[in-house]
Amino acid sequence: MALSDSVCRSLKPRNITYKKSDAGGLQLWIQPRGSKQWRLAYRYCGKQKSLSIGSYPTVSLADARIARDDAKKLLSKGQDPSVVKRSTTANTFHAIGEEYLGQQQANERASATIVKLKWFLGQAYPVIGGKPVTEITPPEILALLRTVERRKHYETARRLRSVIGRVFRYAIATGRAEADPTQALRGALITPVVKHRAAITDSKAFGGLLRAIDGFQGQPTTTAALKLSAFLLCRPGELRAAVWSEFDLSAAVWTIPAARMKMRRPHKVPLSLQVLSILADLKDRAGPGEYLFPSIRTANRSCRKTH
Numbered sequence: 034m035a036l037s038d039s040v041c042r043s044l045k046p047r048n049i050t051y052k053k054s055d056a057g058g059l060q061l062w063i064q065p066r067g068s069k070q071w072r073l074a075y076r077y078c079g080k081q082k083s084l085s086i087g088s089y090p091t092v093s094l095a096d097a098r099i100a101r102d103d104a105k106k107l108l109s110k111g112q113d114p115s116v117v118k119r120s121t122t123a124n125t126f127h128a129i130g131e132e133y134l135g136q137q138q139a140n141e142r143a144s145a146t147i148v149k150l151k152w153f154l155g156q157a158y159p160v161i162g163g164k165p166v167t168e169i170t171p172p173e174i175l176a177l178l179r180t181v182e183r184r185k186h187y188e189t190a191r192r193l194r195s196v197i198g199r200v201f202r203y204a205i206a207t208g209r210a211e212a213d214p215t216q217a218l219r220g221a222l223i224t225p226v227v228k229h230r231a232a233i234t235d236s237k238a239f240g241g242l243l244r245a246i247d248g249f250q251g252q253p254t255t256t257a258a259l260k261l262s263a264f265l266l267c268r269p270g271e272l273r274a275a276v277w278s279e280f281d282l283s284a285a286v287w288t289i290p291a292a293r294m295k296m297r298r299p300h301k302v303p304l305s306l307q308v309l310s311i312l313a314d315l316k317d318r319a320g321p322g323e324y325l326f327p328s329i330r331t332a333n334r335s336c337r338k339t340h
Contacts, residue, residue, distance in 0.1 A: 035055050035056050036053060036054075036055045036061065036094060037094070038093070038094050040053070041053075041061060041069070041089055041090070041094055042090070044061070044063050044069065045063075046063055046064065046065050046066065046067045047063070047065065048065060049065060050062055050063065050064050050065060051063055052072075055094070055097075055098070055101075057098075057101050057102075057105065058073050058074040058075050058101065059071065059072075059073055059086075059097060059098065059101045060072045060073070060074060061089060061097075068088060069088060069089040069090075070085065070086075070087070070088050070089070071085070071086035071087050071088070071089060071092055071097040071100070072084065072085055072086060073086060073100070073101050073104055073114070075104065075105075075108060075114070077108065077113045077114075077115075078113075082113070082115060084104055084114050084115050084118065086100045086101070087100075121165055124165045124166055124167070124204075124209050125162065125163055125164060125165055125166070126157065126158070126161045126162050126163075126164060126165075126166050126169060126200065127158050127162035127163060129166060129200055129203060129204045129207075129209060130154045130157070130158070130162070130200045131154075132203070132207075133199065133200050133203040134147070134150060134151065134154065136203070137150060141297055142297070143292075143293075143294070143297065144292070145270065150196065153192065153193050153196040154196065154200075156177075156181070156193055157177060157193065157196070157197055160173070160176075160177045161173060161174065161177065161197075166200075166201060166204045166209060166210045167209075167210055167211070169214060170214060171214040171215070171217040171218055174194070174197060174214055174215060174218060175218055175221055177193075178190045178193060178194055178218070178222060181193060182222065182223055187222070187223045187224070187225035188225045190222055190223070191222055191225070194215050194218060194222065195215075197215050198213050198215035198216070201213040201214065201215060239263075242263060243260070243263060246259045246260055246263065253314075253318060254315065254318060254326060257311050257314070257315045257318075258272060258273075258326060260307075260311050261308065261311060261312075264305060264307060264308045264311075265287070265302055265304075265308065267289070267302065270293070271289055271293055271294075272325075272326070273326055274293060274324070275287070275289075275324070275325045275326070276323050276324055276325070277316070277323065277324075277325065278323070280304075280312065282304070282309060282312065282313075285303060285304040285305075285309060286301055286302070286303060286304060287301070287302040287304060288300070288301050288302075289301075289302065312325075
């Protein structure tokens with residue numbers, strides 16, 4: 034006897050899994066913990082097989098019947114519905130995004146780059162992750178980006194569009210897509226107002242900066258970090274994670290390992306007499322720990338970024 038929505042809702046769990054059948058091989062499996070799963074029983078090449086359709090009531094009875102009919106059409110064409118489903122799943126934005134992420138990790142991208150990439154993909158997955166890339170349209174992506182813009186995160190929206198586009202271009206390169214829908218969104222996003230913070234190149238202005246640092250009334254280690262940043266011209270993260278073993282004070286050279294460099298190549302920074310003096314004072318303050326700027330909670334890790 035065919036099922037109805039009222040019957041599906043009323044089915045209660047038992048101590049073991051049991052099933053109720055609809056027409057055409059469609060079955061509703063009721064698990065001991067109460068979940069209900071749609072399955073299609075069918076035969077392919079003389080073998081009994083089963084296709085998972087989804088859970089009830091997320092997938093309604095009507096939707097499950099449509100999925101059953103679609104599977105029957107594939108069987109009439111000599112195709113195995115389970116194989117087709119696996120192929121479709123492999124072509125979702127989520128699957129290709131994770132594959133692209135793995136490729137970036139294999140290329141030994143900087144850990145900070147991988148973290149940012151994961152974060153951006155995490156913004157996209159809940160909206161378009163489950164869809165095949167060939168079915169994702171520019172308006173769908175724009176709707177996702179508009180939700181970011183409504184929070185006034187205009188630069189984040191632009192970068193999210195870029196990351197989504199990189200996944201689509203990877204899908205094109207691997208033969209699973211033919212177009213990048215983010216290209217149609219050029220000019221559709223709000224352009225953030227850029228605030229330029231030009232570097233100090235004037236010697237007098239640079240001297241003023243150093244005098245301002247000397248007058249800073251904060252922690253001595255913070256003063257040291259500000260001075261070293263001015264002399265060494267390094268990224269904040271490179272200095273924050275610096276360890277004493279990277280410094281050859283006798284040769285007056287700081288060697289930043291490739292793992293912490295954006296270009297993934299080791300970088301040697303010459304140390305002036307002023308820097309050597311700052312490091313000597315910092316060494317006395319830092320104690321026996323590994324880091325130049327250890328965390329205030331433990332000397333076993335570097336200080337954390339603050340905003």
